[in-house]
Amino acid sequence: MVATAFWRCQEAVEGCKNPLGCAHRLLVTFTKPLQEVEVGQGGVFFSSGLVKPLHQKPLQHLEFSAELLHRLFAMTPGRWMTIWPLCDVHRLPARSKCRCLSHEAAGTLGHHAMNSKNTNLASNPPPIAPKKTQDIIQFETEVVRVEPAEEKWRVTYRNSRGVSGEETFDAVVVCNGHFTEPRLAHIPGIDSWPGKQIHSHNYRIPVPFKDQVVVVIGSQSSGNDISKDIATMAKEVHVSSKAISSNSYVEYTGQKNLRIHPTIYRACEDGSVVFRNGRAVYADVIVHCTGYKYHFPFLETNGYVTVEDNRVGPLYKHVFPPALAPGISFIGLPFMGLQFFMFEMQSKWVASVLSGRVKLPSEDKMMEDAVAFYGKLEALGIPKRYTHFLTDPRGNPMLGTFNPHDAAVISQSDYFNGIAEHCGCPSIESWRERQYNVAIKKLFFGGDSYRDQWDDDQLIEEVYREFAKLNANQDLSS
Incomplete structure (x- = not known):
């Protein structure tokens, strides 16, 4: 058993x-x-x-x-x-x-x-x-x-x-x-910082952040989605991201109260959070979207x-x-x-x-x-914590920039193909991988409409043809 x-x-x-x-x-x-x-x-x-x-x-x-x-x-x-x-x-x-x-x-x-x-x-x-x-x-x-x-x-x-x-x-x-x-970010001075902290694990709705200044650590899946959601209620949202250089500062065009900074340098007793670009904000809450x-x-x-x-x-x-x-x-x-x-x-x-x-x-x-x-x-030079990270070896398109820590030694396509070879089953369909690439770009570069506006109808038609074949095979085997 x-x-x-x-x-x-x-x-x-x-x-x-x-x-x-x-x-x-x-x-x-x-x-x-x-x-x-x-x-x-x-x-x-x-x-x-x-x-x-x-x-x-x-x-x-x-x-x-x-x-x-x-x-x-x-x-x-x-x-x-x-x-x-x-x-x-x-x-x-x-x-x-x-x-x-x-x-x-x-x-x-x-x-x-x-x-x-x-x-x-x-x-x-x-x-x-x-x-x-x-x-x-x-x-x-x-x-x-x-x-x-x-x-x-x-x-x-x-x-x-x-x-x-x-x-x-x-x-x-x-x-x-x-x-x-949950894993929390290491922030120098955080023990004496007077604000509140939560992890994305505990995030539900943006209402508790109404009229507050919020720092979101992380710009991948959860950080991207949560920061946009909080921005609908908060006074300001400041995203701390490893994806941009230490002297960068980006104002998000989709929501005027959302800004993107490099990583945090330290948190201070007076309630401020200092980023590595030298900018500082007085924040009420830090949200750890850190995995x-x-x-x-x-x-x-x-x-x-x-x-x-x-x-x-x-x-x-x-x-x-x-x-x-x-x-x-x-x-x-x-x-x-x-x-x-x-x-x-x-x-x-x-x-x-x-x-x-x-x-x-x-x-x-x-x-x-x-x-x-x-x-x-x-x-x-890839840290151990990225051992189980699978993505495209050319870099992570969701971050917009190439970072060696985001380049897997083996891409997910190669990983799937390897397992398929081991167990004698078909590997990933081409439509599924292509839709992944389209969706990732849409998610991170498509603004707030990424759920509603799509241009992958040709791929969807291919999906239906693929599953129609599977349905036919299912009927024949019944």
Whole structure:
């Protein structure tokens, strides 16, 4: 049996961070128990009216107004996220639509999960009866510990009623994502700065920032979206970005009260925040849009897998620890880019290996590959915290400038192609990659209309033709 441990389901605002969903579909032939700490699937789009402050344990909840999530939209085009079937015409779905789709998924998981025409997991997968997600997920169940047990793995869990249990498995797939433990920026003088601080993890609506001066640290996905949202209510919004030079200063043309600065030099007791361009503002709030820490408090590997400066390793292709494979694997560690497609590709690979249809290289070969990869990062001066960063090697188009820290040693296209070759399945479709490039440019250079004005109709037509072929194949195999 295989256990899928999803210790804590707290997804990102973008709505594209759900490695567990892909693992559900592709590992359903192996397993019954998949642990999920929430009462239902869907992560941030599962609007239970409850929230957990950062200092609380996963199964402890506090109430908050459901109104806080009403403004939430996906930042990710629906066709990046769609796997099967193509059923939604919205490019950037609202929260209510994503919630509806998650309910539909609960009843259709088994129907589409393992069809060979869909997943290409194997040429002749064993027939299975359709299963609903409710039949294979233990909801409101926290994985407390995963540890070696001779040649297997012992999983200890506890549910919301305080009932604990323990089971032994042949393998464990870790799908807890990386959007649980916020990472804060290091700012000299911040301890004596009198203002308020929050992390994007806790951001909901701009109303609390009305008529205030706000500093937003970070200019990638969350920082870009949150700064624009806050600017609708705040007096001023000042974005601190690594993407511009230390002497730069940019007034955002879309919103007159939004300015972009280089990184922060220091925070002062008088309430001012000084940027490296020499400019200073008296700020009421600092919003950290600075990402998250990889966090596996339940996982005991006797030191074989560690987290150092946000590098989880050593790992072969971001998935398998050489000394423990295939008993332990990770899905969803790389960030940026086409997340849902990456989750699916990794899940196919893990499922193929665990089924015995695909064989991994030897432990020595996998370790050699991981060490070589880390060596390339070091030679390029890329910090360990960027180990799991996948993007185009020419630079990150969302930042507008080339920064060596934003250039991955391997692009996401090469990564997808490599996994596809490993597990014998098709790699990324050309339309999906082209739409990614169009959408990224639109998101960061299209002003406030990026959700509403699109010029990719030709790509959309290509998408429908592709899925029409898949539908035809599905009908023939029924």
